[in-house]
Amino acid sequence: MNDCAIRTRDCPRCPLCQGEGGGLYCRLPDRLFGAPGLWNIRQCANTACGLLWLDPMPLAEDLPFAYQDYFTHKDKPVERTGMIHRLYRLLLAVSGLARQRAELRTLFLRHALPGRLLEVGCGTGERLAEFRSLGWEVEGQEIDPVAVERATARSLCIHLGALPNLSLPENHFDAVVMNHVIEHVQDPLSLLCECRRVLKTGGHLAVVTPNTTSLGHRCYGSCWMALDPPRHLHLFSPKTLQQLACNAGFRDCQAWTTAANAQFVAEGSIAIQRTGHHRFGPSPGLALGLESLLFQLRASATILVRKHSGEECVLTATK
Numbered sequence: 001m002n003d004c005a006i007r008t009r010d011c012p013r014c015p016l017c018q019g020e021g022g023g024l025y026c027r028l029p030d031r032l033f034g035a036p037g038l039w040n041i042r043q044c045a046n047t048a049c050g051l052l053w054l055d056p057m058p059l060a061e062d063l064p065f066a067y068q069d070y071f072t073h074k075d076k077p078v079e080r081t082g083m084i085h086r087l088y089r090l091l092l093a094v095s096g097l098a099r100q101r102a103e104l105r106t107l108f109l110r111h112a113l114p115g116r117l118l119e120v121g122c123g124t125g126e127r128l129a130e131f132r133s134l135g136w137e138v139e140g141q142e143i144d145p146v147a148v149e150r151a152t153a154r155s156l157c158i159h160l161g162a163l164p165n166l167s168l169p170e171n172h173f174d175a176v177v178m179n180h181v182i183e184h185v186q187d188p189l190s191l192l193c194e195c196r197r198v199l200k201t202g203g204h205l206a207v208v209t210p211n212t213t214s215l216g217h218r219c220y221g222s223c224w225m226a227l228d229p230p231r232h233l234h235l236f237s238p239k240t241l242q243q244l245a246c247n248a249g250f251r252d253c254q255a256w257t258t259a260a261n262a263q264f265v266a267e268g269s270i271a272i273q274r275t276g277h278h279r280f281g282p283s284p285g286l287a288l289g290l291e292s293l294l295f296q297l298r299a300s301a302t303i304l305v306r307k308h309s310g311e312e313c314v315l316t317a318t319k
């Protein structure tokens with residue numbers, strides 16, 4: 001029984017393989033944006049699967065209550081310019097992390113031949129603007145009207161509404177991308193099927209989502225920031241993400257992980273561990289900043305020997 005204002009439905013079986021779900025975490029509050037309720041996370045006991053999901057699951061019509069204080073409703077913090085921040089940027093450039101983060105930001109399409117691109121869950125349109133500057137003809141989809149208003153101010157073409165309700169043309173896009181979106185939706189399989197429908201034959205899908213087999217999840221456990229209840233409804237590993245894409249009919253499905261953003265996950269997770277919550281935006285302070293930077297270095301080294309330890313899963317597939 002969930003004592004919260006967000007109504008829920010029971011979801012005891014794995015939404016991916018229908019396997020039994022064991023309780024992994026119990027009664028977690030929203031540590032990031034203060035949505036009401038206490039939330040349980042199950043893990044599929046089928047060792048060939050291992051998906052994580054919320055049980056009980058918020059009802060689709062009540063999901064907006066989980067987003068009332070979300071990122072896309074706030075101004076982006078101003079980039080800092082002090083000596084420490086200049087040194088930090090130098091470290092990023094020298095270590096290759098700056099390049100890795102740029103590749104990840106554009107879902108490894110930076111050097112692809114540009115064509116027509118759709119970003120699903122484009123938020124305020126920053127990534128779409130970057131794709132446009134790389135020569136892509138871009139369109140976005142977003143369900144949050146506040147974010148759409150901000151994206152439209154960048155002269156971007158944004159479709160407001162859930163993807164399946166938009167009736168976008170079939171066989172239309174050369175690439176469909178989504179960054180930290182698939183973990184938020186009620187029916188990830190239907191979403192990927194719709195992505196496949198709007199892609200041209202031979203078109204490219206790229207998806208990024210948190211990785212449950214990451215070093216951060218292993219280290220921070222229930223305080224791992226990417227659990228993000230009640231917004232992250234399903235959480236994937238490379239294996240489950242690849243399986244989902246295959247189930248949706250894609251071919252050449254490949255999933256791997258990247259540690260490029262481990263620092264941000266560590267910063268939030270350490271804050272949650274110490275204070276029970278984390279607020280995005282303000283500078284973390286020197287001690288937390290250094291601690292999360294050290295975690296980044298450790299994560300960048302770990303992934304060289306444990307390839308599934310990155311904080312984010314990347315999926316690429318072809319229609």
Ligand SMILES: [Zn+2]
Pocket residue numbers: 014015016017018019044045046049050051
């Ligand atoms: Zn399963």
